[in-house]
Amino acid sequence: MDNYPLPARRLVAEMTDAAAGAPDRAIAFQGAPGANSHIACVDYAPDGLPLPCFSFEDALDAVNEGRADRAMIPIENSLHGRVADMHFLLPESGLHIIDEYFLPIRYALMSVDDAPVVSALSHPQALGQCRKYLRAKGIRPIVYADTAGAAALVAEVRESGAAAIAPALAAQLYGLKIHDSHIEDSEDNMTRFVVLAREPRLPEPGSGPVMTTFLFEVKNVPAALYKAMGGFATNGVNMTKLESYQRGASFSATEFYADIEGMPGDPAVDRALDELAFHTKWVRLLGSYRQARPRSV
Template sequence: MQSYPAPALALVESMAAAAAREPARAVAFQGAPGANSHRAAMEALPGCLPLPCFSFEDALDAVKDGRAGQAIIPIENSQHGRVADIHFLLPESGLSIVGEYFLPIHAALMATGDGPFTGAYSHPQALGQSRHFLRARGIVPLSYADTAGAAAYVAELGDPSMAAIAPRIAAELYGLKVIEDNVEDAHDNTTRFVVLAREPIDPARIAGPAITTFVFEVRNIPAALYKALGGFATNGVNMTKLESYQRGASFAATEFFCDIVGTPGDPAVDRALEELGFFAKHVRMLGTYPLQRERG
């Protein structure tokens, strides 16, 4: 907790103490109080006890260690794409995805004074989502670990030439003035979060449409990816996400992060996954969970 700016520490300590009393209700998130992940936890899991964590790894470890029942982690943004490192962290965490949540992202420029501003602190993802706004005003983007932490840092600095881009709630928490609302470049900007827990959901217990998420690595043979994916097409399984990423420095091991609509136990899904297994070095299931937003 020593890594948080001073204005955030009291809030972090209070929330951590509440979570420690009832860890089963605790939901770990990355960021300081007032971050978008804090908002997502409160909206997706009403009645939870949000537990701020300084990094994604800390949030995942809180669940693994039993200090929180669940974690909520951003995985992708409609404007800025994949959240850095998440595709590596999720498979290695040993946790299971048990839910998803889509959060509309609205950010505000906030500061201790009225400007003009030479720089604005925020998470790199938020800076990327507001790059046109910042460039038009000659404000230099300055990276910080999370959006609300940036707001707390600006409050701590007390420098009237510095601003933060963060959710509006952060201005209320840290005593900053909102200079301008909705500074994101795309007003339909949305972040997809996933909820993680130590135990997976039994697919048979999910009523209604579901998403299954997994990662796989294909064998180094011609047309391996084409063959690996063929089973989903021939069995009519809707693949809503396929994203590649490199593991290691050799550039020889390409892994794929995949979402499909359906659950293991469904004959079509089972046949598709069985065919995938013939052409993959490994397939690691990350979870099956209720579909929160229709794809298509």
């Protein structure tokens, strides 16, 4: 808890105590109170108890240790791409994706007074999503661990001209003045979150379209990815996301993160995954869950 700026610690302590009293309702998130992940928890489960955690690893540990029933973790943003490290942390956590949630992202520039803003503190994702605004205003971006934590730090230090970029809720919680609202570079700024739990929770039959997320590593042979993907095309399984990343420093093996429509148990999906397994070193399923937003058009 001492990792948080002083103005956030009281709120963190109150929320942690509430979650400890009913861990079956607790939803862990990374960041200080007032962060986008906090807002996502409240919107997604109004009867839940958001549990603030300083790092993504802390949020995942809270679920594994039984201090929270679920975790709300951002995985990608429509403007700034994937959230760093999540492709490594998700499989290492041993948790399962049980749902997804999309949150429109709105940022405000906030500080302690009316002085002209010369610098803005925030998470790298937020700074990237407000890049054009900052450049146009001549404001120097400064990286911090999370958005609401940056707001709490600005409230603690009380340095004139120093601001934070965070959701408007953070200004309300920490007593800051909002200089500008809706400073994100695009009105359709959206973050996709995944909801994680210790055990898989398959969608109810008839609940709507389903997604399945998995990881795999291709064999180091010519046309390896082409061969691995062939089963999805021939079986008519729609792949909505395919993203590569490197693990380690050898650059000799490429791993992939993928989302498909459907789930194991569907004959077409089973055939496609069988063919994928034949052409790859390994495949790891992260979860099947209902689609929060339709992918097919």
